Amino acid sequence: MPGSEPPLLAVEALSVRFRAESGMLTAVDQLSFEVRRGETLAIVGESGSGKSVTSLALMRLLPPAPGCEVSGRVLFRPSGGGPPADLLALAPEGMRRVRGDRIAMVFQEPMTSLNPVHPIGEQIAEALVHHRGASRGAALEAAVRLLERVGIPEPRQRLASYPHQLSGGMRQRVMIAIALSCDPDVLIADEPTTALDVTIQAQILELLADLQRQSGMAVIFITHNLGVVAEIADRVLVLYAGRAMEQAQVLDLFDRPLNPYTTGLLASVPLLDPFAPVRQGLRAIPGNVPDPQRLPPGCAFHPRCTHAVAGRCDSAVPPAEPAGAGRLVRCLRWREIVEGALA
Amino acid sequence: MTGAPLLSVEDLEKWFPVRTAGLFARQARLRALDGVSLTVGRGEVVGVVGESGSGKTTLGRAVLRLLAPNAGRILFGGVDITNLSRRAMRPIRPRMQLVFQDPFASLNPRMTVRNIVGAPLVVHRRGDAAERAAAITEALELVGLPRGAAERYPHEFSGGQRQRIGIARALILRPDFLVADEPVSALDVSIQAQVVNLLLELQAHLGLAILFIAHDLAVVGHISDRIAVMYLGRIVEVGPTREVLARPQHPYTEALFAAAPVPDPRRRGQRALLAGDIPSPIDPPSGCAFRTRCRYAQPACAAGRPALREISPGHVTACIRDDLLLGPSPRGAPS
Ligand SMILES: Nc1ncnc2c1ncn2[C@@H]1O[C@H](COP(=O)(O)OP(=O)(O)O)[C@@H](O)[C@H]1O
Ligand SMILES: Nc1ncnc2c1ncn2[C@@H]1O[C@H](COP(=O)(O)OP(=O)(O)O)[C@@H](O)[C@H]1O
Ligand code: SF4
Numbered sequence A: 001m002p003g004s005e006p007p008l009l010a011v012e013a014l015s016v017r018f019r020a021e022s023g024m025l026t027a028v029d030q031l032s033f034e035v036r037r038g039e040t041l042a043i044v045g046e047s048g049s050g051k052s053v054t055s056l057a058l059m060r061l062l063p064p065a066p067g068c069e070v071s072g073r074v075l076f077r078p079s080g081g082g083p084p085a086d087l088l089a090l091a092p093e094g095m096r097r098v099r100g101d102r103i104a105m106v107f108q109e110p111m112t113s114l115n116p117v118h119p120i121g122e123q124i125a126e127a128l129v130h131h132r133g134a135s136r137g138a139a140l141e142a143a144v145r146l147l148e149r150v151g152i153p154e155p156r157q158r159l160a161s162y163p164h165q166l167s168g169g170m171r172q173r174v175m176i177a178i179a180l181s182c183d184p185d186v187l188i189a190d191e192p193t194t195a196l197d198v199t200i201q202a203q204i205l206e207l208l209a210d211l212q213r214q215s216g217m218a219v220i221f222i223t224h225n226l227g228v229v230a231e232i233a234d235r236v237l238v239l240y241a242g243r244a245m246e247q248a249q250v251l252d253l254f255d256r257p258l259n260p261y262t263t264g265l266l267a268s269v270p271l272l273d274p275f276a277p278v279r280q281g282l283r284a285i286p287g288n289v290p291d292p293q294r295l296p297p298g299c300a301f302h303p304r305c306t307h308a309v310a311g312r313c314d315s316a317v318p319p320a321e322p323a324g325a326g327r328l329v330r331c332l333r334w335r336e337i338v339e340g341a342l343a
Numbered sequence B: 001m002t003g004a005p006l007l008s009v010e011d012l013e014k015w016f017p018v019r020t021a022g023l024f025a026r027q028a029r030l031r032a033l034d035g036v037s038l039t040v041g042r043g044e045v046v047g048v049v050g051e052s053g054s055g056k057t058t059l060g061r062a063v064l065r066l067l068a069p070n071a072g073r074i075l076f077g078g079v080d081i082t083n084l085s086r087r088a089m090r091p092i093r094p095r096m097q098l099v100f101q102d103p104f105a106s107l108n109p110r111m112t113v114r115n116i117v118g119a120p121l122v123v124h125r126r127g128d129a130a131e132r133a134a135a136i137t138e139a140l141e142l143v144g145l146p147r148g149a150a151e152r153y154p155h156e157f158s159g160g161q162r163q164r165i166g167i168a169r170a171l172i173l174r175p176d177f178l179v180a181d182e183p184v185s186a187l188d189v190s191i192q193a194q195v196v197n198l199l200l201e202l203q204a205h206l207g208l209a210i211l212f213i214a215h216d217l218a219v220v221g222h223i224s225d226r227i228a229v230m231y232l233g234r235i236v237e238v239g240p241t242r243e244v245l246a247r248p249q250h251p252y253t254e255a256l257f258a259a260a261p262v263p264d265p266r267r268r269g270q271r272a273l274l275a276g277d278i279p280s281p282i283d284p285p286s287g288c289a290f291r292t293r294c295r296y297a298q299p300a301c302a303a304g305r306p307a308l309r310e311i312s313p314g315h316v317t318a319c320i321r322d323d324l325l326l327g328p329s330p331r332g333a334p335s
C-alpha cells in the first residue's frame, strides 16, 4: 500500500481546452491528483467527462496549439531517483524517452492501437529496440517472456500471429505486454476492459492486479464502471464535465459518498440481487451528461442534482474542499446533505 | 403465465457457411443456433444472457424472421411462421419489432426524428397524414422525448435520447412483441437506468412481451421475469429470474455471476474465474459444449450432449451433474 513516499506522478491544475465552433471548449478543468508507487487510482466518469483527454494530456498525445491548449503541471518523479520533471514542459525528445518507457498506456480498443499488418511479436519487440537499444533477437526473446507473463498460451508460437487472429481478450493482453515491455513506473489504462465480455474483463482485471503486485508500478485506471472501480482501485477520482467532483479512498467513497453525483452514480449501478422483487427498475439520474460546449453555469451537475438550490448551485463553480482522510469534495451543500442524512 | 405462449421456438438451428482459416482451409458450418427452444408469454419479459458469440443476436433476428433458420420451428401467436413468405409475414410484421444496440448506427442521420419514427407507418400504409402525425406525437411522448424533437436530426441527441427514438420507432405500430438487442449496453450507467426504467414502464403500460438480450446479468435481472442463459448457440439454463439469481443450476451461469463486477470493495478478492475464451462455434466441443472451461467437468461430460433437466417448475439446466452446490456468489454469501 502507498506509504508516505512522494508521489510518482503529481498532476497540478491540469486544464485542457479545445477550439470549437462556439469558441473554446473546456474538456478538463483544473484537475489535480497524485499517484504513488504500487497504488491504483481509478478515474471514473461517464462518457465525455474528460477521462481520455486527461490520459492523453499526461502522455502529451493531444493535438498541438492553437487547436488545443493545455495548462497546469504534471510532475513525474522516476522510480530510479532524480529530480521531478514537469512532463508538460519537457522537450519533445525528452518526452519520447518517457512515453512508452517510464509511463505506458493501454487503450480501450486494442484493434485500433495494434498494427494490423505486423505480427504481434514484432510489435512487442519494437519498444525494447526503440527504448533499450536491444537487438531484434533479444527483443523477440523478451517478447516471449512478456507474452507468458500476460497469460498467453504457447507464447513462442504466438509471436507470428497477426492481431486479427486473436480474440479481443488476447489482443488486450498483447497491448498490456507492449505497455509492460520497458517495466514502466506508471501504467495508464483507459477503459481497457470496456469492450470485453464480463468474463474476459474479470481475467484482465486480475492480470493487471497481479502484474502490479509483481512490479510495484502505479496504475491510473480509467473506467465508467463503478463495479470495476470496486474491484481494483485504492483511490478514486470522480469526474464530471471535466471537473473532479470527489476524491477518496475506495472504501470511504463506497461507504459514504459525499458528492450527490457520486451518490447518484452508485445508486444507478444494477445489482445482482436475488432477493429483490422482479422488474423493479433502477435508480436513474435524470437528464443527460452536459455538452461541454454548453456547460451549465456554476456546478455543472446542477440541472440533474436533486439537492440543487437555485441561485446558489448555478452561480459559481463550487471549490474542491477537503473532507477529512485525504478526501476532496466539490459541492456547495455537502455538509448540509451529510448532516441531513445523519439526522 | 396462462394459455399458449405468444412466441414459441422449438429446436431452432441456424448455421452460417464459412471458410476456416489457416493451412487446411475448408468450407464449414458455423453453428450460431444449435437447437434452441424457448417461449415468451404474452406480456412477459424474458432475458437472454451469454458472452458475445453465444448466438443472442442470431436468436433475436431469427425469431423476427429477419434471417431464415435452417431447422426448427417458430410459432408466433399460434401461427407457424418458420417458413412464411415475405407476403404472408406482412400482416404479422407490425406485431413484432426490434430495438437495436447501437443508437448511433441504427438511425439514419439524414432523416428527421419525425420521419424515422413515422417510417413504419409509411411502410405498412397505416393512417392518413393527420393520423400519422398524431401517432408520431404520441410515440414521442410515450418515450419521454420533448415535442420539438420531431423536427430535429439524430446527431442533435445524446445516446440515451437516441435510444428513446429507436424505441418510439419500434412502438409506433403498437406491437405485442419486442426484441431488444443489448439496448443499453452502449449507454452510460446513469442513462442505462433511465432506458431500463422506460422499457419497464412501457411494458406494463402496453402489455408488451420483450425478449431482452444483454451480456450484463445484473441488467437482465432487473428487467426480466425469466432468464435464459446461452452458450455456443445453446440454451444451458432457463428459469424464473429470482430462481436463477438465487440458485443458479448451470456452472456457466455461476461463472457469469463470478465474473460480474460487484460494486462493493469489501467483497473484492478471490473469485472463481472462467479461463480462456469461448470456443469457436465451427468446431464446438463434443458433449457439453461448456466442458472445456467448466471447473466441474468430468469425463462423462464429453459423452453426449446434456438434455435440459428440470430442477423445479420452469427451472431447467443442461448440466449432467446433479451433485453440485452452485451459488450466485462463489466468493461468499451476499452481505
Ligand atoms: N480533439 C478534440 N477536439 C475537440 N474536442 C475534443 C477532442 N477530444 C475530446 N474532445 C471533447 O472533450 C470532451 C471529453 O472527451 P473525452 O476525454 O474523450 O471523454 P471520456 O473519455 O471521458 O468519454 C468531450 O466533450 C469531447 O468531445
Ligand atoms: N452473417 C454471419 N456470418 C457468419 N457468422 C456469423 C454471422 N452472424 C453471426 N455469426 C456468428 O454466429 C455466432 C453467434 O453470433 P451472434 O448471434 O452475433 O452472438 P451474440 O449476439 O451472442 O454475440 C458468432 O460466432 C458469430 O461470429
Ligand atoms: S453544488 Fe449544488 S448542484 Fe452541485 S452537487 Fe452540490 S448540491 Fe448538487
Ligand code: SF4
Binding pocket: B250, B251, B252, B288, B289, B290, B291, B292, B294, B295, B296, B297, B298, B301, B306, B318, B319, B320, B321
Ligand atoms: S455437463 Fe459437465 S462440463 Fe457441462 S456444465 Fe455440467 S459439469 Fe460442466
Ligand SMILES: [Mg+2]
Binding pocket: A051, A052, A053, A191
Ligand atoms: Mg474515453
Ligand SMILES: [Mg+2]
Binding pocket: B056, B057, B058
Ligand atoms: Mg449480439
